[in-house]
Structure formats: C-alpha cells, structure tokens
Amino acid sequence: MTIEEKIKSFLVDEMEIDSAKIRPDARLKEDMGIDSLEVVDTVVFVEREFGFKMKSEDFKDIKTYGQFVDYITEKVG
Amino acid sequence: MQRAMLKLFRFLPLTFAYACMTPVIPFFMLFDRRGYRASYRFFRKRIGRGPLHSFFSVYANEFRLGQIVVDRFALYAGRSFQLQNDGRAVFKRLEEGESGFVQLGSHTGNFEMAGYLLRPLKRMGVLVFSGETETVMQQRAAVFSRSDIEMVPVSQDMSHLFILNDILRDGGIVSMPGDRLFGSPKSFSCPFFGDPAPFPAGPYMLAAQRSVPMVAVFVMKEGVRKYRILTRQLGENLDPEAPSRVRGEAMAREFAAYLEDVVRQYPTQWFNFYDFWK
Numbered sequence: 001m002t003i004e005e006k007i008k009s010f011l012v013d014e015m016e017i018d019s020a021k022i023r024p025d026a027r028l029k030e031d032m033g034i035d036s037l038e039v040v041d042t043v044v045f046v047e048r049e050f051g052f053k054m055k056s057e058d059f060k061d062i063k064t065y066g067q068f069v070d071y072i073t074e075k076v077g
Numbered sequence: 078m079q080r081a082m083l084k085l086f087r088f089l090p091l092t093f094a095y096a097c098m099t100p101v102i103p104f105f106m107l108f109d110r111r112g113y114r115a116s117y118r119f120f121r122k123r124i125g126r127g128p129l130h131s132f133f134s135v136y137a138n139e140f141r142l143g144q145i146v147v148d149r150f151a152l153y154a155g156r157s158f159q160l161q162n163d164g165r166a167v168f169k170r171l172e173e174g175e176s177g178f179v180q181l182g183s184h185t186g187n188f189e190m191a192g193y194l195l196r197p198l199k200r201m202g203v204l205v206f207s208g209e210t211e212t213v214m215q216q217r218a219a220v221f222s223r224s225d226i227e228m229v230p231v232s233q234d235m236s237h238l239f240i241l242n243d244i245l246r247d248g249g250i251v252s253m254p255g256d257r258l259f260g261s262p263k264s265f266s267c268p269f270f271g272d273p274a275p276f277p278a279g280p281y282m283l284a285a286q287r288s289v290p291m292v293a294v295f296v297m298k299e300g301v302r303k304y305r306i307l308t309r310q311l312g313e314n315l316d317p318e319a320p321s322r323v324r325g326e327a328m329a330r331e332f333a334a335y336l337e338d339v340v341r342q343y344p345t346q347w348f349n350f351y352d353f354w355k
Contacts, residue, residue, distance in 0.1 A: 014321055036235030037263055037279050040242055041321070044286040047246070056239045
C-alpha cells in the first residue's frame with residue numbers, strides 16, 4: 001500500500017468520509033468535514049502508521065487533502 | 078471573597094456550612110427556572126417519582142450540589158475526607174500497566190475528588206473548563222500538585238486534545254467527563270433512562286484511536302465527610318481489530334449504561350441541570 005492509499009483507507013474506513021470527496025484540492029474542514037476532534041484522530045493515526053509525532057501547529061499550514069499527503073510523504077521520505 | 082471562604086473552611090464545621098444552605102435553596106428553585114424544570118422532569122420522567130416527591134427531590138438535588146461545592150472548598154482549604162474505594166483493584170491494575178488510560182467521570186457526585194482521593198502514581202492530565210476564578214484554579218492546582226496531576230483547560234482551538242493525547246502516548250492518565258459535549262458537537266447516541274441521549278464522541282474516540290483502556294470512575298457522597306468511589310473498566314470484551322469508531326461507540330454505550338446504574342442508586346447526585354436528552 002502506498003502512503004496515499006493508507007491515508008485514504010483511514011479516511012474512508014475509520015473516519016467514514018465519502019471517497020468521492022477525497023480529492024487533492026479538497027479542503028479538510030470545509031469539503032471533507034474534518035473537525036478539530038478528528039484532527040486528533042488523524043494525529044494518532046499518523047503516529048501509529050508512519051511513526052512520527054504531529055503537533056497542532058503542523059495543521060496551520062495544511063488546508064487541503066493534497067497538502068496533507070505531501071506533508072506525510074515528505075516526512076516519511 | 079473566595080480567599081476568605083477558603084480560610085473559613087479550614088475551621089468551619091461542614092455541618093454548619095450545610096445548615097446555612099437550607100434557607101437559600103428555595104431561592105435557587107424559584108429563580109433558576111430552567112434548572113428547576115430540568116431537575117423536576119428528571120425525577121418525574123426518568124426516576125418515576127410523583128409530583129410532590131419530585132418537588133422535594135429537586136430540593137434535595139440542589140442541596141446535594143451545594144454540599145458538593147462546600148466539600149470542594151473544604152478540600153482546597155486542606156480538610157480531609159473518608160474514602161470507601163470499591164474499585165481500587167481495577168485502578169491499581171491499570172496504573173501498574175505500561176499503557177496510559179482514560180479515566181471518565183460525569184457531572185454526578187463529586188468527580189473532582191477522584192484526582193485527590195485516588196492519588197495516582199502516574200502523571201495525570203485533568204481536563205478542566207475555563208471560566209473559573211483564579212483563586213479556585215490556584216487552590217485546585219495546589220491540591221493537585223501533591224500528586225503528579227496537571228490541569229488542562231479546554232481551549233477553543235482544541236489544543237487541549239493534543240496535550241491529552243501526548244499524556245496518553247507517554248503512558249499517563251487522562252481524566253475527563255464522559256457525559257457532556259465540549260468543543261466538538263460530534264456525539265454518540267446512547268440509550269439512557271429509556272431514551273437516546275448524546276454522549277461526546279471525543280473521549281471515547283481518543284481511547285479507541287490510541288487503543289488504551291478506559292475506566293469509568295464515580296465519586297459519590299455518602300456521608301458528611303465520606304465518599305465512595307465506584308469504578309468499572311469499559312470495553313474489555315471488544316474486538317481490538319474492530320474500527321475505532323465501532324469501539325468508541327461501544328464504550329460510550331457501556332459508560333451510559335453504568336452511569337444510569339449509578340444515578341439510579343444516587344438520583345439526587347445527578348447534576349446535569351438541563352435537558353440532557355436534547
């Protein structure tokens with residue numbers, strides 16, 4: 001599974017987000033409905049799956065799904 | 078004013094402080110109509126008491142709340158309380174484990190006593206709501222500093238959840254209420270006293286995502302200076318491979334069922350003075 005596939009699988013299976021809404025330009029909050037509580041769920045997922053810790057500040061620059069995937073890819077790579 | 082009260086509570090007999098409240102309670106019943114109606118409906122519809130009995134139960138309910146507040150001040154002033162801990166074995170087993178865990182309370186009984194009376198050995202983060210006076214916050218911090226307890230205020234940007242997440246990751250204890258929505262409107266609908274009621278998704282999802290144990294703790298007033306701690310671990314029989322949302326919701330339902338059992342035993346210690354089911 002690629003990094004993006006893992007992220008997408010988490011968003012669809014765990015967060016129950018409609019897969020049609022998951023596009024690179026989709027905004028996490030407005031388009032995908034991810035609220036602050038789910039941001040913490042996402043942090044736990046990232047820590048478990050990719051082995052590094054995200055801070056609340058990291059999310060200030062991540063607005064879209066594409067930016068989130070790029071951020072993870074850069075950190076893991 | 079509060080500093081003076083704290084000084085006073087070092088010496089004032091608790092029974093005297095309680096007695097002073099008796100003539101004040103009717104005014105609360107008269108002027109806090111929303112609270113009165115919620116409490117009256119709770120005793121009528123949920124507990125099944127008659128109209129007159131419900132009226133006097135509201136009085137007893139308000140009086141109990143007053144006692145809890147007085148006890149809290151007495152605690153901050155350095156007074157001690159007797160403790161009957163029915164869940165010591167559960168708590169000890171979880172404390173001795175490497176993993177962190179979530180301790181859930183409720184707006185019933187005197188949950189704040191839990192941190193003080195249990196005196197946890199691990200680091201504990203207690204979620205507190207901002208808006209209380211500096212004096213209260215300082216006294217609370219002083220009492221909690223005797224153990225490794227840190228207060229984590231709820232913040233608009235939800236950064237408190239990140240702090241609590243860090244405490245759990247480092248094997249500590251996170252203590253928060255499991256019965257009231259805060260920050261996020263997401264909830265699980267759980268059967269409670271015969272009807273579905275919303276319970277906050279946050280605490281349950283945090284435990285489920287981190288796959289850490291969750292324990293319900295209720296501290297109920299039994300006498301002038303006596304409290305009883307009731308404890309139950311939640312989600313012990315859940316499939317660890319199930320999606321976190323499924324496990325989170327199952328734990329919320331278990332908590333709601335246990336809370337109902339406890340509130341049926343101590344109905345006048347139910348302090349959610351609003352329509353809990355809306």
